Amino acid sequence: MNSQVKSSKSFLCGLIGAGLQKSRTPPMHEQEGQAQGLRYVYRTIDIEQLGVGVEALPELLRAAKLMGFNGLNITHPFKQLVLPLLDELSDDARALNAVNTVVIKDGRMTGHNTDxxxxxxxxxxxxxxxxxxxxxxxxxxxxxxxxxxxxxxxxxxxxxxxxxxxxxxxxxxxxxxxxxxxxxxxxxxxxxxxxxxxxxxxxxxxxxxxxxxxxxxxxxxxxxxxxxxxxxxxxxxxxxxxxxxxxxxxxxxGGGMAVFQAVGAFQLFTGSEPDAERMKAHFASLGA
CATH class of the missing domain: 3.40.50.720 (NAD(P)-binding Rossmann-like Domain)
Incomplete structure (x- = not known):
């Protein structure tokens, strides 16, 4: 019943960090998006592959905002470095002084922590x-x-x-x-x-x-x-x-943490409730 409504929605999200080429996060997000009838693209933004250092983080965030990203996951080494670059922080992110999920909406970036x-x-x-x-x-x-x-x-x-x-x-x-x-x-x-x-x-x-x-x-x-x-x-x-x-x-x-932090991030990015067991099964299918 909702598939037709959901299929009209599109999302562009990504992961910013270092050494990400074998990350299971992008396929896990994209498959869950597909299963929910969403047009969901999830990109890897790897500073090692880009040949830049941690000082590039402000530029990468600005580019993501300009390019219409809906959300970003943040991983090593940026979970604390990203804090002063955001417009708002959730209570959890503020209490933990660390962000792993950024929602981009109406030109503002809000940091969350689903870790x-x-x-x-x-x-x-x-x-x-x-x-x-x-x-x-x-x-x-x-x-x-x-x-x-x-x-x-x-x-x-x-x-x-x-x-x-x-x-x-x-x-x-x-x-x-x-x-x-x-x-x-x-x-x-x-x-x-x-x-x-x-x-x-x-x-x-x-x-x-x-x-x-x-x-x-x-x-x-x-x-x-x-x-x-x-x-x-x-x-x-x-x-x-x-x-x-x-x-x-x-x-x-570490698979459980990887899956369930992604469950939380997917919900924040899309507003849709993900199927945690389906995401867990897909994570496992990606191999050791």
């Missing part, structure tokens, strides 16, 4: 019954801030937060403690001691991505009682997950 909800939905489905007394999180950047917020929403009582920039970790910890209760999030200064106390590990740095191979912590700090939740989804099985599985850990790959 935290995406991680939480993936976690609830993939690790529904794990202990949540204490966890260690590596990474406090744009994605890390969202994931730490999700950790609080998921009921993790104490979170040790570690980043290569301790000041960045402290800012995220202070913000979360103000919202969720003093002392819930602590900047991690002794990773070995924190892992000995923790039930699980959340990984929210780029290490493990195709361009950043390796492990984000010493292998010896992982043991079978830990659960491990990853946000990197290309490759779907990172070195961290391979090592963790070999040690007997329960693991969660």
């Amino acid at each position: 935290w909800w995406g991680f939480a939905e993936g976690f609830k489905r993939g690790l529904p019954d794990v202990a949540r007394n204490c966890a260690v999180q590596l990474g406090a950047g744009g994605a890390g801030a969202a994931v730490a917020h999700a950790a609080m929403q998921l009921g993790i009582q104490k979170l040790y937060l570690r980043d290569v920039d301790p000041a960045k970790a402290q800012l995220v910890a202070d913000s979360l403690n103000a919202r969720f209760g003093a002392g819930r999030v602590v900047v991690c200064t002794d990773l070995e001691a924190a892992m000995a106390e923790a039930d699980g590990l959340i990984h929210a740095t780029p290490i493990g991505m195709a361009n950043y191979p390796g492990l984000p912590l010493p292998e010896a700090l992982l043991n079978a009682r830990h659960w491990v939740a990853e946000i990197v989804y290309f490759p779907l099985e990172t070195e961290l997950l391979r090592v963790a599985k070999a040690k007997g850990c329960r693991v969660l790959n």
